[in-house]
Amino acid sequence: xxxxxxxxxxxxxxxxxxxxxxxxxxxxxxxxxxxxxxxxxxxxxxxxxxxxxxxxxxxxxxxxxxxxxxxxxxxxxxxxxxxxxxxxxxxxxxxxxxxxxxxxxxxxxxxxxxxxxxxxxxxxxxxxxxxxxxxxxxxxxxxxxxxxxxxxxxxxxxxxxxxxxxxxxxxxxxxxxxxxxxxxxxxxxxxxxxxxxxxxxxxxxxxxxxxxxxxxxxxxxxxxxxxxxxxxxxxxxxxxxxxxxxxxxxxxxxxxxxxxxxxxxxxxxxxxxxxxxxxxxxxxxxxxxxxxxxxxxxxxxxxxxxxxxxxxxxxxxxxxxxxxxxxxxxxxxxxxxxxxxxxxxxxxxxxxxxxxxxxxxxxxxxxxxxxxxxxxxxxxxxxxxxxxxxxxxxxxxxxxxxxxxxxxxxxxxxxxxxxxxxxxxxxxxxxxxxxxxxxxxxxxxxxxxxxxxxxxxxxxxxxxxxxxxxxxxxxxxxxxxxxxxxxxxxxxxxxxxxxxxxxxxxx
Numbered sequence: 001x002x003x004x005x006x007x008x009x010x011x012x013x014x015x016x017x018x019x020x021x022x023x024x025x026x027x028x029x030x031x032x033x034x035x036x037x038x039x040x041x042x043x044x045x046x047x048x049x050x051x052x053x054x055x056x057x058x059x060x061x062x063x064x065x066x067x068x069x070x071x072x073x074x075x076x077x078x079x080x081x082x083x084x085x086x087x088x089x090x091x092x093x094x095x096x097x098x099x100x101x102x103x104x105x106x107x108x109x110x111x112x113x114x115x116x117x118x119x120x121x122x123x124x125x126x127x128x129x130x131x132x133x134x135x136x137x138x139x140x141x142x143x144x145x146x147x148x149x150x151x152x153x154x155x156x157x158x159x160x161x162x163x164x165x166x167x168x169x170x171x172x173x174x175x176x177x178x179x180x181x182x183x184x185x186x187x188x189x190x191x192x193x194x195x196x197x198x199x200x201x202x203x204x205x206x207x208x209x210x211x212x213x214x215x216x217x218x219x220x221x222x223x224x225x226x227x228x229x230x231x232x233x234x235x236x237x238x239x240x241x242x243x244x245x246x247x248x249x250x251x252x253x254x255x256x257x258x259x260x261x262x263x264x265x266x267x268x269x270x271x272x273x274x275x276x277x278x279x280x281x282x283x284x285x286x287x288x289x290x291x292x293x294x295x296x297x298x299x300x301x302x303x304x305x306x307x308x309x310x311x312x313x314x315x316x317x318x319x320x321x322x323x324x325x326x327x328x329x330x331x332x333x334x335x336x337x338x339x340x341x342x343x344x345x346x347x348x349x350x351x352x353x354x355x356x357x358x359x360x361x362x363x364x365x366x367x368x369x370x371x372x373x374x375x376x377x378x379x380x381x382x383x384x385x386x387x388x389x390x391x392x393x394x395x396x397x398x399x400x401x402x403x404x405x406x407x408x409x410x411x412x413x414x415x416x417x418x419x420x421x422x423x424x425x426x427x428x429x430x431x432x433x434x435x436x437x438x439x440x441x442x443x444x445x446x447x448x449x450x451x452x453x454x455x456x457x458x459x460x461x462x463x464x465x466x467x468x469x470x471x472x473x474x475x476x477x478x479x480x481x482x483x484x485x486x487x488x489x490x491x492x493x494x495x496x497x498x499x500x501x502x503x504x505x506x507x
Contacts, residue, residue, distance in 0.1 A: 003033070003034060004030070004249050004250070004251065005177075005210060005213065005214050005217075005249065005251065005254070006034035007029070007030045007032070007033075007034045007037060008023075008030070008210070009034070009177055009178050009214070010029075010034050010037035010038050010041065011023050011026040011027065011029050011030065011037060012146060012178060013041060013146055013149075013150075013178060014026060014029070014037060014040070014041045014044075016113075016146045016147075017041055017044060017045060018044075045116050094126065096120075096123045097123060097126045097127055097128075100123075100127060100131065101128070101131065105131075105134035105135050105137070105138045106138055108131070108134075108135045108138075109135050109138035109139050109142070109144070109147075112135060112139065112147050112151070113144065113147050115150075117150050117151055117153070117154050117180070121154040124151055124154045124155060125154060125155070125156055127159070128159075129156075129158050129159040129161075129162040129163075130162070132155060132159040132162060132163055133159075133162050133163050133166060136148065136163040136166050136167070137166050140166060140167065140168075140171060145171065145174035145175050145177075145178055146178055148171075148175045149174075149175045149176070149177075149178035149179045149180065150178075150179075150180055152175065152179050152181075152184050152188060153179065153180055153181035153183075153184040157187065157191075160187070160188065160191060161191055164188075164191045164192055168202075169195060169198040169199045169201070169202035170202040170206050170208060172188070172192060172195070172199055172202075173199060173202060173203055173208050173211040173212060173215060174208070174211055175188075176188060176211070176214070176215050176218065177210075177211040177214045177215070182218045185215065185218045185219050186219050186220050186223055189219055189223050193226075196226060196227060196230055197230050197233075197234065199212075199215070199227075200212060200227060200230050200231050200234060200238065201234060201238070203215075203241075203242075204234070204237070204238045204241045204242075209241050209242055209244075209245035210245055210249065212242070212245075213242065213245055213246065213249070213251060213254055213255070214254075215227070216228065216231075216254070216258045217254040217257065217258065221261055224257065224258055224261040225261035225262060225263070227258075228258045228259065228261050228262040228266060229262055229263055229266045231266075232262060232265075232266035232267075232269045232270055233266070236269075236273060239269070239270055239273050240273060240274075240275060242255075243255075243273060243275045243276065243281070244275070247275070247281065247284070250284070252284050252285050252287075252288035252289075252294075253288045253292045253294055255285075256285070256288060256289060256294040256297035256298055256301075257294070257297050259297070259300065259301050260296070260297040260298075260299075260300045260301070262300075264303075264304075267300060267301060267303075267304050268304045270301070270304075271301060271304035271305055271309075272304075276309075277306070277308075277309055279312050282309055282312045282313065283312065283316065285298065285301075286298070286312070286313055286316045286317075287316075290316070290320075290328075295328055295331055295332075296331055296332070296335050296337065298313075299332060299335070299337045299340035299341065300337070300340060302340045302343060302344055303339060303340045303343065305343075307347060310343055310344055310346070310347035311347045313344055313347070314344050314345075314347035314348040314349075314352065315348075317344060317348075317352075318348060318349070318352040318355070322355070322359060325355075325356060325359065326359045326360060326361050329341065329356065329359060329361050329362070330361055333361065333367050333370060336370070336374070338370055338371055338374035338375075339374050339377075339378045339380060342371070342374070342375065342380050342383040342384050342387065343380075343383050345383065345386070345387045346382075346383040346386055346387070350390070353386060353387060353390045354390040356387075356390075357387055357390035357391045357392070358390075358392060362391060362395070363392070363394065363395060365398045368391075368395055368398045368399055368402065369398075369402050369405075371384060371387070371388075372384075372399065372402040372403070372405075372406070373402070373405070375414075376406050376407075376410040376413070376414070379413055379417075381413060381414045381417035381418065382417050382421055385417070385418060385421065385423035385426050385427065386423060388423075388426055388430065389423055389426040396429065396430055396433050397433055399430045399433075400430050400431070400433035400434045400438065401434070401438075403430065403431060403434055403438060403442070404434065404435075404437075404438050404441075408441075408445060411441070411442060411445055412445055412449070414427060415427065415442075415445060415446060415449070415455065416449075416451065418458070419451075419454055419455045419457075419458035420454070420458070424455075424458040424459065424463070424467075425463055425464045425466070425467045428467045428470060428471070429466060429467060429470060432470040432471070432473070432474055433470075436477065439474055439477055440477055443474075443477060443478055443479060443482065444479070446482065447478075447479045447481070447482040452482075452485070456485060456486070456489045457489075459486075459489050459490075459493065460493060461493045461494055461495070463493070468490065468495060468498040471486060471498075471502065472498060472501045472502060475501070475502055475504070478502075483502055483503075484503075486502055487499045487500075487502035487503045490502060
């Protein structure tokens with residue numbers, strides 16, 4: 001939950017304690033931390049309840065001297081809800097429940113408003129579900145979500161299950177937002193799984209996106225994923241409402257865990273929203289990711305961004321020092337998120353990409369293997385080859401050994417991508433650095449390509465000398481027909497010397 005939302009929830013509850021009808025009157029407290037506001041509220045509550053504790057205990061003891069019916073009448077007619085709430089914590093739970101059963105729901109609701117759940121948890125837990133439902137209905141009739149929220153963490157599941165049908169979708173949002181113990185939100189959501197779409201729709205339709213954002217931020221990963229996917233499935237307007245609320249509250253650190261939990265289709269829908277494509281929004285998201293520890297939550301979103309959006313992220317990343325950039329790359333590697341890092345690397349300028357490729361972590365054989373494995377698995381050769389090209393020469397033998405782990409289909413995909421880009425020389429250089437068996441495997445794949453003419457056309461007068469030199473060095477291993485065609489291609493590129501060298505073995 002973001003700090004502004006936490007502060008808003010705390011001032012709302014403090015306003016109730018101080019009998020202030022408009023919580024906005026306490027907005028000046030938002031400059032304090034939510035923890036400080038909560039500590040003040042709890043201290044104020046303690047002062048209210050402890051100020052006359054001895055007298056309350058004497059009153060509680062007196063309830064044992066008369067029948068339950070008389071105690072109930074005295075509570076309603078003489079004590080009133082405020083005094084009853086003060087005494088409740090000193091009454092034996094079973095006795096307190098018996099008295100409550102004899103009181104009308106209206107009076108119990110008024111008393112509940114004054115209760116401190118920390119002192120009466122045993123009593124609340126023992127109240128029968130039927131009575132809980134009656135009190136809940138009375139509180140909801142008064143739109144008293146503050147009181148409802150304070151008891152969710154102590155009411156048994158049986159009672160919660162009985163009371164949930166009385167709550168509307170918007171009620172669930174408001175109650176969840178104000179709950180003391182956010183760990184109980186998942187328990188509440190588990191009772192309304194069939195209503196989650198309605199809850200998200202209520203956030204959009206009733207301008208409760210702040211409460212909705214808090215709900216999305218408070219639940220566990222499984223529920224967060226479900227709610228995020230539901231939000232994406234309800235249409236662009238719903239997502240736009242969520243994004244605008246996040247922008248207004250500057251709560252991007254709350255949004256990123258939600259998007260990272262979405263499935264690929266939902267995340268793609270989110271990434272396509274016009275607001276997400278705005279440079280200012282992307283900058284805010286990136287700032288939250290880098291300054292507040294949500295870098296790994298940002299990366300899944302990067303997979304679905306367009307080149308122009310990725311360029312914004314890449315430029316922001318390039319502003320980091322070598323040490324900071326190395327740490328971010330290390331985190332991505334540990335989380336196995338190279339499928340997100342590679343598109344960002346592609347969006348970098350050549351200078352920034354080479355700086356990233358020169359980081360110490362990029363010389364780690366395990367990291368290079370992860371890069372190649374991810375590239376092959378997700379067919380990201382067009383994004384990976386520019387990064388491979390930027391790596392130092394010392395990485396070539398390691399990358400060459402990685403090619404041996406690829407299937408024939410993956411190698412063919414690499415060759416096809418390379419010959420249709422400006423990176424054919426990069427792949428040829430790495431492939432020829434393999435051992436004899438590895439080179440033979442690649443040469444056999446090239447020789448059997450349906451698109452061999454396209455491969456040959458990728459060799460141009462601008463192809464680096466090192467590529468031609470490598471082909472000449474292994475010319476004895478090249479199938480005869482392929483060698484003949486490579487020599488002919490060298491001739492057409494004005495490289496007569498290389499053509500002659502390629503033909504030399506045929507004499």
